[in-house]
């Protein structure tokens with residue numbers, strides 16, 4: 001019983017730990033300017049990200065962050081989304097690969 005409780009606490013710490021790094025990158029990279037502080041989207045900047053995890057895995061997101069234009073060009077759903085906003089999705093200029101992965105995991109949690 002105790003061992004299970006400890007495992008639970010360990011898992012929780014791990015999960016919130018990952019989440020914190022992803023959240024930090026999300027804010028530091030300025031994703032919130034277009035997608036809102038809580039991934040709810042903004043009127044002219046970008047769509048809500050919350051609830052879109054069914055469309056993405058982590059590798060797909062990493063590709064998209066690196067080159068949003070070519071990924072969106074090949075995806076009619078993203079093209080249509082793009083037409084509602086002032087500009088397209090911005091490429092991510094964040095060098096640290098671990099930070100990029102943490103961001104992708106953060107975005108996929110919703």
Ligand code: HEC
Nearest residue numbers: 029031034045046052072078081082085087088089090092
């Ligand atoms: C200049 C505004 C802008 C910024 C900054 C921006 N985005 Fe976007 N984002 C968009 C727009 C517009 C779209 C709609 C699709 C497109 O343009 O490719 C989008 C789409 C997305 C999607 C896909 C949503 C879906 O429905 O599948 C994700 C995920 C995403 N952005 C994550 C991010 C992350 C993470 C950051 C920070 C690194 C970021 N965006 C920065 C404007 C922005």
